Amino acid sequence: MRVRKKPWAAQYIKDHSDLIVTEPESQLGHWQERFPSRQPIQVEIGIGKGQFIIEMARQNPEINFLGIEIQESVIATALRKLVESELPNVQLVETDGAFVDTLFAEGEIDKLYLNFSDPWPKKRHAKRRLTSPNFLTHYQKVLKEDGRIQFKTDNRGLFEYSLTSFNNFGMVFDEVWLDLHNSEGNEGNVQTEYEEKFSAKGPIYKLVAHFDSNPA
Template identity: 50%
Template sequence: MRLRNKPWAREMIENNPHIVEPNPQSYKGRWNDLFGNDFPLHVEVGTGKGRFVTKMGEKFPDRNMIGIEKFDSVIISGVERLIENPMKNVRLLKEDVSELTDFFANKEIDRLYINFTDPWPKNRHAKRRLTHEGFLQKYAEVLKNDGEIHFKTDNQGLFEYSIESMTRFGYKLKNVSLDLHQSDMEDNVMTEYEEKFSSRGMRIYRLEAYL
């Protein structure tokens, strides 16, 4: 995906520290202090333009939602959403998912969402997939003992790879769907990509994983 440069984005991000936390390391192990409550902590890795994380925050005000995205020109859309519709239970981090354990303590997160991540189809790029064992190890560290990963994609190859990678690592799977929008799942919140792909009749694959 080619990113359109938005030179004004960084300044807007820096001017809204109540939306994009500038020092996430300082809240490691105490994110509930930032939110001022004891609600469950849910994190979306690779949050993109922020539609999912903001819709979830709106739909579930009793959950603390954090979206992580490393590109200024992408996360800025989420910033604009939260400027227009402020939510006390939603924060964004302009960080790299590979540094997840720098921002979250052991067993701190209740749920992780991985939505429509880059499939990195070439074998030599497998370590970049967000369901590669290197990332799964980080997720296992920060997830609570009863925590879950909720994963959605339109890419069948990535879905099959993820099932294999997760089960090999030791994750158990449940609520596996090979065609989400033909299932009976309730309360599904769509991302931008999901809305676009499903409107074209494309299958959406989904699973939940836990240790």
């Protein structure tokens, strides 16, 4: 989907450099310094307009949140919401979140959120899916030993692919929901903008998994 360019976005981002990072490689291993308190760090890749991560931060003040988004006009909208929220435990990152091991040090992240990622439905594009084995390798490097990946999607094909991908990688499943909004797993669920808009059209799928620290 083409995103309409916002002429005010670049300057707005520049004016709020205390809340958004545009050169994230310089923060590798030092992300805690962006926050007033040293707390567990959780990361969302592809934050859209920021509804999910800002609400998560509001509900969980004991956690520091980083939201990654590559599209300038989109993250600028999220930044506006963040400025209005005045939450101290959220920072935004304008970059491509695909290769997180270039952004974070080993074991620097406690949890990773992948919400409604691009399904890349064509088979030849499978390696671009954020739940493919090559991306799992990157996630494993930056997550703590007991760190979790939480994944939500409305695309059944992507969900089935992700289940297989995680399983073949030797990951352990903590939660698997085939219809999140009509299950006990929906208690406390924080929705993204996309989720609110499209959940009426079909089920939302969710899984939470971690890497096996003691593989057989």
